[in-house]
Amino acid sequence: MTTVALNKISVTETGHPEKRKMVIAVDGPAASGKGTLAKMMADRLGYAYLDTGALYRAVALATLELGGNPEKYADVAPALAMVKRNLTPELLANPELRSHDVSEAASKVSALPEVRSALIDYQRGFAGNLPESVGGAVLDGRDIGTVICPDADLKFFVTAAPEERARRRYEELKTRYLDLTLEKVMSDIQQRDQRDSTRKVAPTRAANDAYILDTTDLNRTEALQQAVEVIHASLLSRSGATGPGY
Secondary structure, rough: OOOOOEEEEEEEOOOEEEEEEEEEEEEOOOOOOOOHHHHHHHHHOOOOEOOOHHHHHHHHHHHHHHOOOOHHHHHHHHHHHHHHHHOHHHHHOHHHHHHHHHHHHHHOOOOOOOHHHHHHHHHHHHOOOOOOOOOOEEEEEHHHHHHHOOOOOOOEEEEOOOOHHHHHHHHHHHHOOOOOOOOHHHHHHHHHHHHHHHHHOOOOOOOOOEEEEOOOOOHHHHHHHHHHHHHHHHHHHOOOOOOOOO
């Protein structure tokens, strides 16, 4: 069986080979399945994983809790400072970050240039300062392959038809919000797509060298399998190896 290394090899100025951690960027619109896929990829590869959207959700939640307007930086700034002081895995795992109101507020917060600038170092630092025992990182968000890690080794842009994305989000939220309708979720998805794709700073778009993965008709296992095949083919082509992979 052919073994493909998951660390890239570079040569230092002294001529000695040096391992460089692999970075995989996963971007896409809301409810496309990118977060689930990115986490599954990281688990499959044994890589570190960062849901960058959780950073903006944390700022959005703090803004709402402080009674601020997520569209006004003057209101968001105190929440941003608070989140940066207390940025921990536990904070990013708070289930309240997945609420409908926080999702909507996060889309508005993330459109503020000052917020994106304040969080960019944390995201790049996550990808660039991995423990020795970890072979690489998978980051998902809206601008990973275009802004945060434009030199990522592999880039995915995960998408799905708006109707399917609305259905998924509705199924996720309907038991928590009994008055929520599929029509309301569809409207929210369309509005968020408009905000995210037209904002002046880091709009949501596929990087020129990204692999487009349409999950409209795929379940989680099928989407992961397609992603793994792309990763495997990329690694084989870079290493010059042939044969079955991992």
